Amino acid sequence: MKVVIMAGGKGNRFWPRSTEEVPKQFLALTSNNTMLQETYQRFLRWIPAGDIYVATVQKYTQLVLEQLKELDSRQLIIEPEQRDTAPCMALIARHFLQEGQDEPFVTVPSDQYIGDDEAYIQAIEQxxxxxxxxxxxxxxxxxxxRPETGYGYIEAIGKAQDDGRAYRVKRFIEKPDLEKATKLVHMANVYWNCGIFAWRPSTIADYLEQFEPDMSRLISLSDEQLEQLYPLLPKVSVDYAILEKADLIYCIPVRFGWDDVGTWTALTRLYPSDEQGNLIGGSVHMLRAGDNIVFSDKQKTLVIGVADLIIVSTPEGLLVCPKSDEQTIKQALLEMERIREQQQDPQ
Structure with a gap:
């Protein structure tokens, strides 16, 4: 079994602790190890090091190699630039097919919390x-x-049981609002989409040729051609390019303790809060404040009379927002960057 760890994302929703220079997967959020190190070590306990690959972008290759001392640089699959997950999957398929390999492999995110490693590996093997x-x-x-609005969902055909079977996928459901999420969570055949997929390189290539022919040409390019053309590709998710259109997709329901760790509130599910419900990091004093998430790099931080806020201070910047608005952090950052670019170039 081969594993490809996806480690090229920006982690915008964890700003300002996660930055474009050092995104979330390279931070220690759930243990003393970084998220990438946790993911790599989890697989290293089960399969040979030679079967573990890391897909990342050129700008993060040094970070990957610094954090994963055991990783052979030949097991890096490097995107010239970030172009979303569909071009990345094409690049991964190209890597294996050019080596004459067409055995199934699994792609896994580098920044997820797993509560039961043994059950996790067993499900992946299945x-x-x-x-x-x-x-x-x-x-x-x-x-x-729980009714989660930050995850996508999968609806399977038939009422699934905890028997390790794979059930045919009926549809993928975009991140819902709270009302819809509340309905989905009570359906016996609906699951969170954790972004873990098993497939053969030729399966990716065939579906791309069918649905995204321009992108499928990546697989036959030379290295020089790839460097020139890859940055010109549109940013397309693999969900849109393949998963929402493919016929033969199956889902294995699992209960091994999982969290996306994609937002600040995810930490409240992993770490204990104080008696007032505050999750605190750094030198922070709370007065008449409850149910907040506060991380500060300042020598002294005082928070008074507020509730249900996320307050994060790092050298990168300051974030203050209601917990209920944390899903808008990514969009707000994009808007802030757009405004900054306009101010720098008024024409």
Missing amino acids: AVEAARQEGVIVTLGIVPT
Whole structure:
């Protein structure tokens, strides 16, 4: 079994602790190790180091190699630039096919919390085995525990049981509002989409040729051609390019304790709060304040009379927002950057 760890994202929703220079996967958020190190070590305990690959962008290759001392640089799959997940999957398929390999492999995010490593690896092995069939894609579906608006969902065909079976996927559901999420969480055949997929390189290539022919040409390019053309590709997610259109997608329901750790409030599910419900990092004093998340790099930080806020101070910047608005952080950053560019270049 081969594993490709996806480590090229920007982690914008964890700003300002996660930055474009050192994004979330390179930070220690759930243990003393970084998220990338946790993911790599998890697999290293189960499979040979030679079967673990890391997909990242050129600007993060040095960070990856610094944090993963055991990783051979030949097991880096490097994007010239960030172009979203569909071009990255094409690049991964190209890597294996050019080496004459077409065995199933699994792509996993580098920044997820896993509560039960053994159950996690077992589910991935089942997914990889099922993905040996031609044209088949297999994903893991997390049995939901709350109405979550920050995750996408998967609806399977038939009422799934906890038997390790793979169920045909009926549809992928975009991140819902709270009302819809509340309905989805009570459906026995609906799961969180955790972004873990098992497939063969040829399966990716075939679906790209069918649905994204321009992108599929990546697979046959020389290295020199790839460097020139890759930055010109449109930013397209693999969900849109393949998953929402492919016929043979299956889902294995799992309950091994999982969290995306994609937002600040995710930390409240992993770490204890104080008696007033505050999660605190740094030298912070709270007065008449409850249910806040406060991380500060300042020598002294005083928070008075507020509730349900995220307050984060780092050398990168300052974030203050209601917990309920944390899903807008990414968009707000893009808007802030757009305004800054306009001010620098008024023409």
